Amino acid sequence: LDALTAVRSDLVAANRILGREEILDAFGHVSARIPGEPEHFLLSRARSPELVEEGDLLEFGLDGEPVADGPRSYVERYIHAAIYAARDDVTWICHNHALSILPFSLSDTSLRPVIHTAGFLAAGVPVWDIFDDSADTSSLLVRSIDAGRSLAKCLGDASVALLRAHGSVVVGRSAPELVRRCTVLDRNARVQQAAERLGTYRPLQGPDGAPWQGDPDATNPRDNRDWEYFQKRAGLR
Amino acid sequence: LDALTAVRSDLVAANRILGREEILDAFGHVSARIPGEPEHFLLSRARSPELVEEGDLLEFGLDGEPVADGPRSYVERYIHAAIYAARDDVTWICHNHALSILPFSLSDTSLRPVIHTAGFLAAGVPVWDIFDDSADTSSLLVRSIDAGRSLAKCLGDASVALLRAHGSVVVGRSAPELVRRCTVLDRNARVQQAAERLGTYRPLQGPDGAPWQGDPDATNPRDNRDWEYFQKRAGLR
Amino acid sequence: LDALTAVRSDLVAANRILGREEILDAFGHVSARIPGEPEHFLLSRARSPELVEEGDLLEFGLDGEPVADGPRSYVERYIHAAIYAARDDVTWICHNHALSILPFSLSDTSLRPVIHTAGFLAAGVPVWDIFDDSADTSSLLVRSIDAGRSLAKCLGDASVALLRAHGSVVVGRSAPELVRRCTVLDRNARVQQAAERLGTYRPLQGPDGAPWQGDPDATNPRDNRDWEYFQKRAGLR
Amino acid sequence: LDALTAVRSDLVAANRILGREEILDAFGHVSARIPGEPEHFLLSRARSPELVEEGDLLEFGLDGEPVADGPRSYVERYIHAAIYAARDDVTWICHNHALSILPFSLSDTSLRPVIHTAGFLAAGVPVWDIFDDSADTSSLLVRSIDAGRSLAKCLGDASVALLRAHGSVVVGRSAPELVRRCTVLDRNARVQQAAERLGTYRPLQGPDGAPWQGDPDATNPRDNRDWEYFQKRAGLR
Numbered sequence: 001l002d003a004l005t006a007v008r009s010d011l012v013a014a015n016r017i018l019g020r021e022e023i024l025d026a027f028g029h030v031s032a033r034i035p036g037e038p039e040h041f042l043l044s045r046a047r048s049p050e051l052v053e054e055g056d057l058l059e060f061g062l063d064g065e066p067v068a069d070g071p072r073s074y075v076e077r078y079i080h081a082a083i084y085a086a087r088d089d090v091t092w093i094c095h096n097h098a099l100s101i102l103p104f105s106l107s108d109t110s111l112r113p114v115i116h117t118a119g120f121l122a123a124g125v126p127v128w129d130i131f132d133d134s135a136d137t138s139s140l141l142v143r144s145i146d147a148g149r150s151l152a153k154c155l156g157d158a159s160v161a162l163l164r165a166h167g168s169v170v171v172g173r174s175a176p177e178l179v180r181r182c183t184v185l186d187r188n189a190r191v192q193q194a195a196e197r198l199g200t201y202r203p204l205q206g207p208d209g210a211p212w213q214g215d216p217d218a219t220n221p222r223d224n225r226d227w228e229y230f231q232k233r234a235g236l237r
Numbered sequence: 238l239d240a241l242t243a244v245r246s247d248l249v250a251a252n253r254i255l256g257r258e259e260i261l262d263a264f265g266h267v268s269a270r271i272p273g274e275p276e277h278f279l280l281s282r283a284r285s286p287e288l289v290e291e292g293d294l295l296e297f298g299l300d301g302e303p304v305a306d307g308p309r310s311y312v313e314r315y316i317h318a319a320i321y322a323a324r325d326d327v328t329w330i331c332h333n334h335a336l337s338i339l340p341f342s343l344s345d346t347s348l349r350p351v352i353h354t355a356g357f358l359a360a361g362v363p364v365w366d367i368f369d370d371s372a373d374t375s376s377l378l379v380r381s382i383d384a385g386r387s388l389a390k391c392l393g394d395a396s397v398a399l400l401r402a403h404g405s406v407v408v409g410r411s412a413p414e415l416v417r418r419c420t421v422l423d424r425n426a427r428v429q430q431a432a433e434r435l436g437t438y439r440p441l442q443g444p445d446g447a448p449w450q451g452d453p454d455a456t457n458p459r460d461n462r463d464w465e466y467f468q469k470r471a472g473l474r
Numbered sequence: 475l476d477a478l479t480a481v482r483s484d485l486v487a488a489n490r491i492l493g494r495e496e497i498l499d500a501f502g503h504v505s506a507r508i509p510g511e512p513e514h515f516l517l518s519r520a521r522s523p524e525l526v527e528e529g530d531l532l533e534f535g536l537d538g539e540p541v542a543d544g545p546r547s548y549v550e551r552y553i554h555a556a557i558y559a560a561r562d563d564v565t566w567i568c569h570n571h572a573l574s575i576l577p578f579s580l581s582d583t584s585l586r587p588v589i590h591t592a593g594f595l596a597a598g599v600p601v602w603d604i605f606d607d608s609a610d611t612s613s614l615l616v617r618s619i620d621a622g623r624s625l626a627k628c629l630g631d632a633s634v635a636l637l638r639a640h641g642s643v644v645v646g647r648s649a650p651e652l653v654r655r656c657t658v659l660d661r662n663a664r665v666q667q668a669a670e671r672l673g674t675y676r677p678l679q680g681p682d683g684a685p686w687q688g689d690p691d692a693t694n695p696r697d698n699r700d701w702e703y704f705q706k707r708a709g710l711r
Numbered sequence: 712l713d714a715l716t717a718v719r720s721d722l723v724a725a726n727r728i729l730g731r732e733e734i735l736d737a738f739g740h741v742s743a744r745i746p747g748e749p750e751h752f753l754l755s756r757a758r759s760p761e762l763v764e765e766g767d768l769l770e771f772g773l774d775g776e777p778v779a780d781g782p783r784s785y786v787e788r789y790i791h792a793a794i795y796a797a798r799d800d801v802t803w804i805c806h807n808h809a810l811s812i813l814p815f816s817l818s819d820t821s822l823r824p825v826i827h828t829a830g831f832l833a834a835g836v837p838v839w840d841i842f843d844d845s846a847d848t849s850s851l852l853v854r855s856i857d858a859g860r861s862l863a864k865c866l867g868d869a870s871v872a873l874l875r876a877h878g879s880v881v882v883g884r885s886a887p888e889l890v891r892r893c894t895v896l897d898r899n900a901r902v903q904q905a906a907e908r909l910g911t912y913r914p915l916q917g918p919d920g921a922p923w924q925g926d927p928d929a930t931n932p933r934d935n936r937d938w939e940y941f942q943k944r945a946g947l948r
Contacts, residue, residue: 026420026463046458046462047465050466050469051469099427099431102352103432104435106351106432106438106439106441107436107437108437114876115876116876138356138451138455139353139451139456140456141455165350165441166352167353191813194813194814194904195814196435197434197907198814198820198907199818200818201814204875214849214850219850223783225758226737228762229759229762232761264700283695284702285699285703288702336664339588339669340669341672343669344673345673346672375688375692376593376688402587403589433671433672434671501936501937520934521934521939522940524940546933571826573901576902577902577905577909580825580902581909581911583909612929613925639825667905670910671908
């Protein structure tokens with residue numbers, strides 16, 4: 001029960017923080033796997049992240065369907081279900097439409113790590129294109145568990161995937177890590193966007209010319225001081 | 238009476254929300270057709286949108302003239318009158334000067350949908366150029382019902398038209414839809430501006446190379462959760 | 475006395491508004507000619523504009539020297555003195571370092587009007603280069619009445635001049651007009667910066683190819699509704 | 712004791728101001744040499760700068776180790792230690808990851824002074840590349856006194872050095888000067904980024920074509936009015 005209480009509280013905090021930091025706007029969502037129940041996850045009812053309260057949290061199975069009858073849920077809950085099903089190591093997921101990453105979802109220029117905290121991007125940032133996958137492109141939304149599985153397959157072992165003309169999914173192993181990855185991804189995209197236009201842009205690489213393979217965990221502060229900082233900015237402390 | 242009360246309240250909310258979101262600044266305006274009186278619409282007296290209160294709302298006919306004597310009204314009220322006269326399906330209109338869309342009004346690069354919520358732009362975004370239409374370009378303002386009709390003709394069946402070196406008009410069928418279209422238009426313009434400069438930019442299209450024809454309604458959330466979100470940000474809840 | 479009271483109050487308001495709108499930051503200043511005493515003007519003691527109070531206002535002559543002993547004044551007060559001496563029509567002046575206009579002070583690309591409210595730029599925006607004028611370029615500051623006169627000569631009859639690698643001067647005939655011109659100049663620079671990079675950028679011109687000669691007064695709203703708006707945002711109402 | 716009390720208070724203020732101005736975010740840090748004890752400096756425990764309080768300040772020696780046992784300190788404290796050891800003239804240091812300067816750390820386009828207050832950049836802005844210096848690039852962090860010394864050597868007599876794909880170090884002789892340099896550096900980088908893309912960009916130079924050699928002190932206002940301004944914005948007055 002204690003672990004669940006903590007996850008529920010962190011899930012509300014992550015929703016509000018990512019709203020405050022404008023990673024999420026009216027849309028997008030954050031979920032968490034239920035501790036000790038790996039086949040279930042928590043996600044808010046269909047509500048804007050910055051407004052989410054604990055009473056809004058609903059429980060879902062790995063088919064993306066709610067465990068119990070309840071209020072309307074997000075159409076794209078299948079994104080979360082399919083990734084939790086495919087990735088045992090993942091306990092937190094954010095689907096967002098941050099403005100900074102969208103141009104990279106449209107371009108042949110790949111997102112790559114250009115700042116020291118972005119080591120988790122070194123394995124590559126795949127782009128999932130619904131046009132390659134589905135005859136139904138009326139909304140570009142991930143409306144079914146099959147579409148979710150296609151996206152999860154594209155994500156593979158990566159920490160981030162882009163959805164062409166739509167947004168991104170970011171995965172993590174705790175609320176602070178998820179928030180850190182979302183905010184670092186946003187900063188990295190802003191810096192890369194500017195760097196690509198500034199004279200000769202040198203990709204980050206060692207003397208041997210091989211792309212940088214940063215340790216994704218090397219810059220995770222053990223003190224979680226960014227979590228304290230983001231909570232303060234969101235009015236949660 | 239009930240429907241009118243709701244529209245008046247929503248009209249004040251839409252003014253304040255679009256001010257808060259910086260789609261409107263000191264200038265620009267929002268109007269709504271009067272329920273059950275399709276020949277009349279409501280528009281504030283000449284006041285900045287973010288400051289509009291219910292007592293500021295005035296009633297106009299489809300010639301753009303106020304139904305009764307009253308305080309000074311916006312010079313460009315003819316934009317609204319002419320579009321309501323030409324478009325039975327339109328009940329809400331915003332005229333704005335959002336910074337993000339202005340560069341596209343000056344360039345040969347057309348605004349096109351590059352994010353999944355922008356399906357309502359797939360029919361095209363015409364650009365109205367007052368230099369093509371009028372000998373009087375001293376102010377570039379839409380100062381007469383004739384100028385308004387010229388603009389309405391350029392808009393045609395589209396959801397958005399740009400006014401060269403001036404701004405845009407956005408139309409909708411409810412306050413939440415109008416606010417959604419205005420904010421999505423702004424996001425789309427920001428993303429496209431960045432994407433155009435990022436290596437090889439691929440327009441959004443299917444495998445057959447035909448431009449994406451998104452269903453404009455497919456991403457309209459039935460729960461209007463963005464309306465709740467924007468109201469909260471504007472201090473209206 | 476009444477006119478002077480109004481000018482003193484408007485001068486504090488203009489300082490605070492232009493600080494709030496980030497046209498001014500820690501530095502920069504705003505002045506007003508004293509009604510009925512065209513040889514004197516008011517300017518704050520050396521204090522950041524957003525913090526200026528009525529008790530900070532000092533009186534200066536057209537040589538740039540304070541009329542009475544008092545607290546430290548801005549080094550660059552000569553900018554104001556020399557422009558008031560050269561331009562009978564000017565009663566309000568702002569010297570600012572807005573980020574948006576600085577790139578145009580460094581480039582051969584001239585600022586030109588690209589939005590409908592910027593008719594006051596149609597006469598051209600000269601760039602004053604202290605390197606052309608002075609052997610002392612240690613600070614690039616306008617430190618003497620002679621340097622001020624050189625800048626005033628460059629300004630000529632225009633409404634705005636840029637100072638290379640430094641900022642701008644903007645002149646007006648009232649506090650609302652000065653604030654309007656400063657904020658429109660900023661918006662125009664942002665739009666032009668983006669438009670220059672967006673495919674083929676067409677300058678604003680009539681069918682005959684002649685540059686637009688907008689009437690600088692044509693878009694000045696008689697209701698000064700932008701002044702009400704900016705006062706509200708700055709917490710002055 | 713008085714001088715120490717003032718430095719401790721200024722150090723908290725500088726942390727909070729640079730957080731408020733978004734020069735620092737969750738990460739980065741500010742230090743000050745202890746008056747009368749040039750072999751020791753003050754730095755917060757590992758906490759986000761905007762949250763730092765006087766009770767968080769710890770004392771370090773020039774080897775980068777804390778003088779006494781205590782709470783966890785920043786991994787990169789060696790940056791400060793090595794620069795204080797190498798530079799007698801430096802009493803204040805900020806290590807930050809401001810977004811505006813990061814693209815210049817990745818590019819062959821050098822940061823150079825393009826605004827009048829940036830004379831302290833005229834001596835050049837070296838870029839330190841950990842890939843040139845260390846076999847351990849797992850985190851790109853400055854994790855040892857040896858890495859700190861390498862960075863200090865690269866900084867030399869300059870006021871600012873960039874850390875490739877990581878951030879910058881800025882040095883000063885007082886809290887107001889450090890804050891001024893950090894905020895001017897940020898403004899300069901924004902202006903240069905935009906100017907590089909705007910047609911033909913002319914570097915700042917005299918008629919003889921030699922780069923501008925501004926006096927770094929010439930624009931330091933004797934009244935420290937920017938310090939008052941930044942304190943007010945950070946809620947410290």
